[in-house]
Amino acid sequence: MGGSGLPETRSICPYCGVGCGVLLRPDGQGGLDVRGDPDHPANFGRLCSKGSALGETVGLEHRLLAPQVDGRQVDWDTALRLVAERFSDTIARHGPDSVAFYVSGQLLTEDYYVANKLMKGFIGSANIDTNSRLCMASSVAGHKRAFGTDTVPGTYEDIDEADLVVLVGSNLAWCHPVLYQRLLAARKARGTRIVVIDPRRTASCDGADMHLALQPGSDVALFNALLARINGAGAVDQDFIAHTQGLEPALEAAWADDPSVTGLSDSEIAAFCDLWMATERVVTIYSQGVNQSTSGTDKVNAILNCHLATGRIGKPGRGPLSVTGQPNAMGGREVGGLANMLACHLDLENPDHRGAVRDFWNAPHVPHASGLKAVDLFRAVGDGRIKALWIIHTNPAVSMPEADAVRDAIAGCDFTVVSDITAQTDTARLADVILPASAWGEKDGTVTNTDRTISRQRRILPVPGQARPDWDILAEVGRRMGYLRAFDYDTPAGIFREYAALSGIAGQFGRDFDISGLGDLSDSAYDALEPQRWPVTSKRKGGRFFADGGFFHADGRGRIVPVTWCPPVARTEPRFPFRFNTGRIRDQWHTMTRTALSPRLSAHLAEPFLELHPADAARLKIGGADLVHVESPTGRAILRARITDAVQPGQVFAPMHWTGETAPSGRIDALIAAMTDPVSGQPESKASVVTVSRFDAAWYGFAVSAGPMAPRSDYWARARTRQGYRAELAGSTPVDDWEVEARRLFVAPHATAATIVDANRGSARVVLQEGGMIIGALFVAPEPVAIMRDYLATLPGTDSPDALTGRPPADAPNPGPILCSCFGIGVNTIIDAVETSGALSVEAIGEALGAGTNCGSCRPEIAELLHNLTPREAAE
Known part of the structure; x- marks a missing residue:
């Protein structure tokens, strides 16, 4: 019986930074019915494919349900006593900077706050960083340079009211689909023009008025050209410019740049600049193509400079908008989750700010200097400076640049703790202690989205096994380390009240982030909290920033920052001639810990791939279904070739999602050099260098199964289906007996086998059955196997007599990919x-x-x- 009679619970989608509201109802079978919340201001009922499939991802398969120490299940007392003792002993022997936390935008704000308080206030180190360092650190740094704080000036309503929206380094259609639909609705309603600035042709280019396929890393030169033309055309807003400083040196830097480095024609640049200057209501939306760069902060400021010079900021339909990648990247920034920040947008290196936080927390130690940012943090793990490491809800053994070196560093760390919902990640498998955390759907707290809207995430499912909320785990460790009163929390509501009170102190220092108006919420009021945009004080609620100046530098003036184009640090050369771009695909999320559980999401693009221009493919003799070796100075991968003119000659693109759990040779961050922006510390993920060659496999295979497979070939990529799993396979070593191999692959030594083998052609088909039902089928050929994959994926668990043919019967429906x-x-x-x-x-x-x-x-x-x-x- 379904759960249609149960009430719906309002909560928040756990994927990107759009922060979509969802309505959740248990389906009576352990899952959820999910629909968009029509009353939430971020999405008004819309959901993307990932949000729509949330109900498929909440089962207990692969869940970690009890603490583990060295692979053995233990009770919480044993696990937490060990964690507290090892961290305390390490600090006593080697000092507070010998330990570190690496946390995640998957944490709720309350979890984030407790982690930050424990590390910076009581352990006394700033060695807490977050995977948001890989996502939005350059935006944070650019905001602080221009505005004095990490302030997002505008709101989503600006998309509705703009006459021109410029997407820079943002595939909004795939990475933030609900915002993209909002943009398309604005185009339909008011004729909004759309410009896409991206080296690749992406889904966001569909219907765009202009696509500027600039060279990777050249954004600064393009926006410097725009700034120079703004000045030359007399389009500088002289009234607004009085609220800023730095225009003249910024113009000198802009004039010195050569726009030809963009690879765009003079006419393309002129058309863009003319359109931008002729349109008063301009919103510039930017994302990872800007931030993930060795010059990411300068790119951000090049964009902000143009808005500041024209006064197009803080007003309806005007302003820059940095769109975040994670559901609570903003919340993490607000609590000081980055190694160079204090909570509530206070500055770690400002002694007044530091003293105020220390006094508020009654903390014994607040560090005087920034801690290690993500790349440097894992280097310190690798060379032994960090001796105790706690990783929470993230998978750096896959997602960090130079991922192989990071994996080895974690494996060699003296003591590693991982808090997660599963033990089956590349990172969790390296841990000494694994702690079972509550998952989305089981957690209570708040998150903040891209446009500063705070929303409640509410528990809808029972917490399984011995899993616990992250704030509770962290607080208990804090108490066991001796900080009893500081971490005496009973509910997330109590943490939120403390956090809101601290923000009031930040407000007294003139900071932007102030939610002190929520500091006296009762537990019931917290539970009923409606979505609202900060700041929330007795004098102000929500709104935009900077329409009339009022910046957060000491003199109240904004900064127009001189920036100069610099090429990507990694240089192409004969050995590594291709510029390597990475990013997301439409239906997967980060390292797929959640989305890979959904058959629906796994059906679109089921294996890792490399986009390659047709001219490059022809020169390298690579065909459309071939596998390719991709190698960089730091790592290598095997990926499926995807030949397309969406990428330019000399450039290649691969998605970031696959792991050792889903496609070991597809861990593409192993190829990314750990080169970082000198201001933000954010690594470059869009312009590494690689070489590409055809992978000459001895055989190719495709398999479907009712249960887990155990592949061990040079290349394999596994995905969920409604009936079980599917996998692409390839190997460089010939296999003597395919029936034996199939039994090993499907872990079915005693199953009944039906086999067709053509030794002359090197092809084989093996179908294994138990109880008359198909449990696995393997298809092998000397070239990529030509069969009806989507049909075959439906056969496990059935008695289909057509499995060996690889094709559906004439009367069977075949929807195709x-x-x-x-x-x-x-x-x-x-x-x-x-x-x-x-x-x-x-x-x-x-x-x-x-x-x-x-x-x-x-x-x-x-x-x-x-x-x-x-x-x-x-x-x-």
Whole structure:
């Protein structure tokens, strides 16, 4: 019986920084029914494919349900006593800077606050950093240089009211789909123009008025050209510029830059600058293509300079908007989760700020200087300076640059603790102690989204096994280390009240972040807290910043910062001739700890790939289904070639999501050099250098199974299906007996086997059954296997007699590869709609099938499919 009679609970999606509201209801079978909250101001009921599939990711499969020490299950008392003793002993022997926390934007604000308080206030070190360092640190640094604080000036409503939206280094259509749909709605309502600035042609280019495919890393030169033209055209806002300083040196730097380094033509640059200057209501949305760079902070300030010079900031439809990658990246920034910050946007190196926080916490130790930022932190783990490490809800053995070196550093650390919801991650497998944490759906607290909106995350599912909230685990360790009163928390509401009170002190220092108006919330009022944008004080609630100046530097004036284009630090050379770009795909999230559990999300792009320009592929003799070796100075990978002119010649792109759990040879951050921005400490993830060559496999395979597989070939990539798993396989060593190999792969030594082997061709097909039902099927050929993969994925658990053929019977439905993940609609279904009902547009397909009508992120792919259909197919 379903849970349709139960009330819905309002909560927040745990993926990107859009901060979409969700309505949750238990389905009566341990899962959830999920829909968008029509009353939440971030999404008004819309959800992307990942948010829509949340109900598929909350099961207990792979969950860690009890603490483990050295791989053995123990009770909480044993685990926490060990953690507290080892950290205390390490500090006593080697000092507070011999320990570190590495935390995550997956933490709720209350969790983040307790972690920051424990490390900076009581351990006495600033060695706490977060995976937001890999995401938004350059934006933080750019904001502080320009505004005096890490302030997001505008709101999502600016997207609704803009006449021009410029997307810089942001594939908004795939990475923040709900905001992209908001932008498309604005275009429909008011004719908003869209410009995309990105070396790649992405889904966000679909329908854009202009795509500027600039050279990687050249954003500063482009925006310096815009700043120079703003001045030359007399478009500087003289009234607003009085609220700033630095225009003249910034102009001198802009004039000295050569815009030709962008690779854009003079006419392209002129068209962009003319459009920008002619449009008063301009919003510039930027993301990882700007931040993840060795010049990321300068890129941010180059963008901010143009808005400051024209006064296009803090007013409806005008301003820069940094879109964050994680659900609580903003909350982490607010509590001082970065190694160079204090809570509530106070400055660690300001003695007055430091003293105020120390007194508020009644803390024995507050460090005087910044701690180790992420890249340096793991280098310190590797060379033995960090001797005790606590990693919380993140997977740095996969996601950090030079991931192999980071993996080895963690493995060699004297003492490593991991808090997570599963022990089956590359990082958790290296830990001495693994602590079972509550997952999304089981946690209570708050998060802050990209436009400063604080929302409540509410528990809807029972906490399984012995799992505990992160704030509770951290507080208990703090108490066991001797800090009883400081960490005497009973509820997240009590933590929030303390945090809000501290923000009032920050407000007295003239800081932007002040939510002291929420400092006296009762537990019931906290539970009922509605979404609201900070600041929240007795005098002000929400709104925009800087329309009339009022910056947070000591003199109250903003800074226009002189910046100069610098090429990426990594230089191409004959050995490594390709510029390597990385990023996300539409339906997966970070290292897939959650999204890989969803068959729906795994059906779209089921294996890691490398986008390669057709001219480069032809020169290297690489075909469309080939596997390729990708090698950099720091690592190597094997990926599926995806030949497309979406990338420029000499440039390649790979997604970041695959791990040792899902595709060991697809861990692409092992190829990324740990080169960082000198201001922000954020590593470069968009412009490493690699070489590419064809992987000459002795055989290729495809497998489906009802249960877990145990692949061990040179290349394999595993994904969930409704019936179990599917996997792509390839090996460089010939296999003598494919039936034996199939039994090993499916862990089924006694199953009944049906086999077709063609030794001359090097092909084999093996189907294993137990009780008359298919438990696994393996298809092998000397070239990439040509079979109906999506059909075969439906066969485990059935008695289909057609499995060995690799093709469905004539009367069986075959939707083909999934294009629309929200509704599970495949390519063949769309083609059938074209042939049978004449649906020749994306809108017509939406009306006929629903595809593209939810989050809309598949619409560019539908459009491309329709474009590529031959006239004959379209006419029939």
